[in-house]
Amino acid sequence: MTHTLTAVDLDAAAAALRGYGAPDLPHHAIADAVASDPDIAALAREHGWADGEVVDKLWAVVCVNVLGISFTEQVGRYLSRPQELADDVEAAVSARQVAR
Known part of the structure; x- marks a missing residue:
């Protein structure tokens, strides 16, 4: 069963990720x-977006x-260089937004 994400879900997920x-x-x-x-x-419906398991997986x-x-690469980079991983994600998302 799919779950349509609401603006509230997306805001909560974004806040949990931050x-x-x-x-x-x-x-x-x-x-x-x-x-x-x-x-x-x-998982988010059951535990909430801020739950550790939910935000880890997300x-x-x-x-x-x-x-x-x-x-495997994501885990390795997260464990060794978490800020660089976050910076790379931010740069990639920004590049995609510019391309749109």
Whole structure:
């Protein structure tokens, strides 16, 4: 079952990601991540967007989608260089917005 994200969902997800150290992401980047892994929305409905498991999974999927990297690479970069990973995601999202 798919879950349509509301503006409230997207705002809550964005706030949870910012609290996690992620850059301020546009709603479409979050919606794309949730669309590619619907389990995130199900977990968020059950536990809330700020839940550690939800935000971990959401950030991993955002990184994989935006940067085109594997989950293994995402984990390695998150553990060794979390700020660089966040900076790379922010730059990639900004570049995509300019291209639109």
